Amino acid sequence: MADEPSWIEMILMFLVFIGGPTLLAGALIAAVTGCVVGLKAWRAAKRGSADPR
Numbered sequence: 001m002a003d004e005p006s007w008i009e010m011i012l013m014f015l016v017f018i019g020g021p022t023l024l025a026g027a028l029i030a031a032v033t034g035c036v037v038g039l040k041a042w043r044a045a046k047r048g049s050a051d052p053r
Contacts, residue, residue, distance in 0.1 A: 005013075
């Protein structure tokens with residue numbers, strides 16, 4: 001066991017190697033989506049308040 005890593009260690013390293021960038025990409029996509037949705041809602045609210053009916 002001293003020479004080669006166990007299956008559990010290999011799987012954990014694989015998950016960290018794949019999951020790290022995946023989580024970062026997911027957070028970036030969520031932030032961009034939130035900004036776009038928030039901007040659209042803010043513009044719609046601003047337009048609604050500027051146009052009283």
